[in-house]
Amino acid sequence: xxxxxxxxxxxxxxxxxxxxxxxxxxxxxxxxxxxxxxxxxxxxxxxxxxxxxxxxxxxxxxxxxxxxxxxxxxxxxxxxxxxxxxxxxxxxxxxxxxxxxxxxxxxxxxxxxxxxxxxxxxxxxxxxxxxxxxxxxxxxxxxxxxxxxxxxxxxxxxxxxxxxxxxxxxxxxxxxxxxxxxxxxxxxxxxxxxxxxxxxxxxxxxxxxxxxxxxxxxxxxxxxxxxxxxxxxxxxxxxxxxxxxxxxxxxxxxxxxxxxxxxxxxxxxxxxxxxxxxxxxxxxxxxxxxxxxxxxxxxx
Amino acid sequence: xxxxxxxxxxxxxxxxxxxxxxxxxxxxxxxxxxxxxxxxxxxxxxxxxxxxxxxxxxxxxxxxxxxxxxxxxxxxxxxxxxxxxxxxxxxxxxxxxxxxxxxxxxxxxxxxxxxxxxxxxxxxxxxxxxxxxxxxxxxxxxxxxxxxxxxxxxxxxxxxxxxxxxxxx
Numbered sequence: 049x050x051x052x053x054x055x056x057x058x059x060x061x062x063x064x065x066x067x068x069x070x071x072x073x074x075x076x077x078x079x080x081x082x083x084x085x086x087x088x089x090x091x092x093x094x095x096x097x098x099x100x101x102x103x104x105x106x107x108x109x110x111x112x113x114x115x116x117x118x119x120x121x122x123x124x125x126x127x128x129x130x131x132x133x134x135x136x137x138x139x140x141x142x143x144x145x146x147x148x149x150x151x152x153x154x155x156x157x158x159x160x161x162x163x164x165x166x167x168x169x170x171x172x173x174x175x176x177x178x179x180x181x182x183x184x185x186x187x188x189x190x191x192x193x194x195x196x197x198x199x200x201x202x203x204x205x206x207x208x209x210x211x212x213x214x215x216x217x218x219x220x221x222x223x224x225x226x227x228x229x230x231x232x233x234x235x236x237x238x239x240x241x242x243x244x245x246x247x248x249x250x251x252x253x254x255x256x257x258x259x260x261x262x263x264x265x266x267x268x269x270x271x272x273x274x275x276x277x278x279x280x281x282x283x284x285x286x287x288x289x290x291x292x293x294x295x296x297x298x299x300x301x302x303x304x305x306x307x308x309x310x311x312x313x314x315x316x317x318x319x320x321x322x323x324x325x326x327x328x329x330x331x332x333x334x335x336x337x338x339x340x341x342x343x344x345x346x347x348x
Numbered sequence: 349x350x351x352x353x354x355x356x357x358x359x360x361x362x363x364x365x366x367x368x369x370x371x372x373x374x375x376x377x378x379x380x381x382x383x384x385x386x387x388x389x390x391x392x393x394x395x396x397x398x399x400x401x402x403x404x405x406x407x408x409x410x411x412x413x414x415x416x417x418x419x420x421x422x423x424x425x426x427x428x429x430x431x432x433x434x435x436x437x438x439x440x441x442x443x444x445x446x447x448x449x450x451x452x453x454x455x456x457x458x459x460x461x462x463x464x465x466x467x468x469x470x471x472x473x474x475x476x477x478x479x480x481x482x483x484x485x486x487x488x489x490x491x492x493x494x495x496x497x498x499x500x501x502x503x504x505x506x507x508x509x510x511x512x513x514x515x516x517x
Contacts, residue, residue: 056494056498057490057493057494060493060494060497061475064468064469064472066474066475093501094497094501097450097469097497097500097501097504098469100449100450100504101450101454101465101469101470102469102470104450104451105365105368105369105451105470108361108364108365108368109361109362109365110361111361111364113360113361113364114378116378116382117360117364117378117381117382117385118357118360120382120385120386120389121353121356121357121385121389122353207355208400254351277354278350278351278353278354278355279351279354279355305354305357305358
């Protein structure tokens with residue numbers, strides 16, 4: 049079959065990195081620019097143009113956000129009273145927990161963890177018990193591509209997060225997996241430092257209002273920090289000290305609230321049926337499953 | 349903060365960046381973002397909760413930009429865009445020189461070419477996503493992109509050859 053002619057739009061799409069989704073067309077462009085120095089020169093010029101545009105506008109992302117823009121989302125009055133409201137809410141939660149504990153004791157049942165984080169707290173605790181820090185002895189050994197954004201499509205809403213960058217705290221991402229649970233898809237990110245300490249971070253989308261500040265619960269030697277913020281429920285588990293777990297949790301909470309570096313692509317919907325729920329392990333995308341396998345072997 | 353506000357809040361830096369490709373003056377760009385946020389908060393119950401909140405916000409921002417255009421054009425009258433640029437300064441280094449040129453060149457393009465270039469080349473949207481944000485067929489988007497990028501290529505080269513370059517904040 050004869051090659052289709054290469055148009056300016058093909059070159060433009062190539063310069064913008066778009067033909068990665070169409071390997072056949074990309075191969076044709078590669079072939080054409082290999083044959084034609086003029087096309088190659090035109091492509092190089094377009095690539096330089098795209099790079100110059102991105103470089104010119106990149107600093108805007110790091111500019112401090114003006115007060116007048118933040119105030120649109122959270123009016124000053126609300127922020128002023130926010131602390132008091134949060135404190136009152138926490139008191140209510142604590143009172144609720146005491147009441148629940150009393151009822152639990154009366155009826156012999158376990159007291160649930162607060163809010164929608166309970167499943168994550170259980171999962172995080174189980175993981176930390178099964179894989180103590182010794183499992184990561186030897187330090188970080190991240191697989192390329194592991195820092196790609198985590199994408200969910202839940203209730204028709206797409207959400208993309210970059211895995212938190214904790215390099216300033218000495219931690220690197222060493223493993224990632226996705227699971228299906230009864231409450232939706234959970235992503236587990238495991239971090240380790242050079243001293244052999246590690247923790248697992250569990251993230252799950254949620255579409256309910258009501259935040260919970262970072263809380264810490266201890267079960268034996270395991271510390272589990274959990275919090276609910278916007279559309280994400282998070283839990284961190286490790287056998288590191290409670291103080292360190294809390295400090296890591298606060299750092300992660302701030303990182304998650306930042307905008308992602310990658311375009312907010314539409315992730316592929318995850319088709320679930322009752323039979324595939326519970327402990328089935330799935331990757332974020334089929335292509336990435338291969339990347340995960342190599343890493344998971346060293347851990348599980 | 350409720351979940352929709354949380355989602356909107358983390359998009360503010362990107363909205364500010366895209367607004368700056370539409371409005372060269374940083375304060376005018378932030379006015380655009382402020383209007384966008386106010387409108388998004390007011391209308392958030394109308395969000396279909398389908399797809400990406402980022403695309404929805406870009407769409408609002410572009411609509412706000414279009415709505416402000418007649419007023420902006422009235423204010424500018426027949427003046428050349430160049431007359432609104434900040435005072436020219438000699439470029440400090442090569443990197444700055446290239447950035448200044450490309451921004452200057454981009455703002456000499458008509459709005460309907462600059463808007464798709466900002467979404468695709470700067471914001472990294474696919475052509476389908478950009479067409480959806482701008483509310484135009486993908487063929488129209490491709491055509492505007494093609495013409496805009498070609499014009500930019502000429503302007504970019506021409507600007508580099510000029511002895512006195514303008515600095516862009």
